[in-house]
Amino acid sequence: MEQEQITIIIQDQEYKIKCDPDQVELLQKSAVYLDMKMSEVKTMSPSMAKEKIAVMSALNVVSAYLKQEEQVKEYSDACEEIDLLSESLREYGTDQ
Numbered sequence: 001m002e003q004e005q006i007t008i009i010i011q012d013q014e015y016k017i018k019c020d021p022d023q024v025e026l027l028q029k030s031a032v033y034l035d036m037k038m039s040e041v042k043t044m045s046p047s048m049a050k051e052k053i054a055v056m057s058a059l060n061v062v063s064a065y066l067k068q069e070e071q072v073k074e075y076s077d078a079c080e081e082i083d084l085l086s087e088s089l090r091e092y093g094t095d096q
Contacts, residue, residue, distance in 0.1 A: 010035045011042075011050065037061055 003018040008031035019027050037057040042048065048056070 011038050034061070
């Protein structure tokens with residue numbers, strides 16, 4: 001599959017990136033989200049160097065991702081338990 005070159009802008013810096021055509025929209029959304037998160041960090045610490053802003057933003061994004069990943073696992077575990085309970089109730093109903 002031929003890659004497509006796109007330009008994204010993060011903190012007024014242009015980046016030309018090649019990606020698969022089916023990843024263009026996700027990459028653009030990711031760039032907008034990262035730019036927003038970096039702007040938030042920059043607003044709280046205006047004198048912070050751009051590299052530190054990038055690292056702090058990355059840590060914030062990864063932290064939020066890992067928190068959501070844990071919540072998804074908890075929901076998945078709860079769904080499995082509900083399925084087991086439902087199956088037990090069905091079996092109980094057929095035993096009578």
